[in-house]
Amino acid sequence: MPSLRQIIKDASGENVNLCQSCLDCDIISADEIDVPLGSLVQMILFNDEEALTSKTLWSEAVLAESRYACRKGINLEAVLLALREEAKRRKV
Numbered sequence: 119m120p121s122l123r124q125i126i127k128d129a130s131g132e133n134v135n136l137c138q139s140c141l142d143c144d145i146i147s148a149d150e151i152d153v154p155l156g157s158l159v160q161m162i163l164f165n166d167e168e169a170l171t172s173k174t175l176w177s178e179a180v181l182a183e184s185r186y187a188c189r190k191g192i193n194l195e196a197v198l199l200a201l202r203e204e205a206k207r208r209k210v
């Protein structure tokens with residue numbers, strides 16, 4: 119099975135490998151999240167499938183602010199939407 123980062127690349131064109139782990143995107147907060155967005159990105163990089171069931175992934179508040187949250191230019195909105203589709207595909 120391809121890695122989460124490859125699945126995201128294929129689905130959205132976004133390259134999570136460009137992440138420099140600065141965690142600037144952690145600034146997005148919402149009551150319902152369980153891990154900060156930057157930590158979710160690190161989970162993707164480590165192919166940690168718990169990213170698929172994270173409450174953060176399904177937070178509409180996080181999604182709404184994610185498009186320009188990455189200073190390295192990764193479209194995190196597209197990343198989250200691609201990851202949601204993969205979670206639905208796996209029925210997790």
Ligand code: SF4
Binds near residue numbers: 136138141192
């Ligand atoms: S802001 Fe971008 S580069 Fe920094 S941790 Fe978040 S995704 Fe990675």
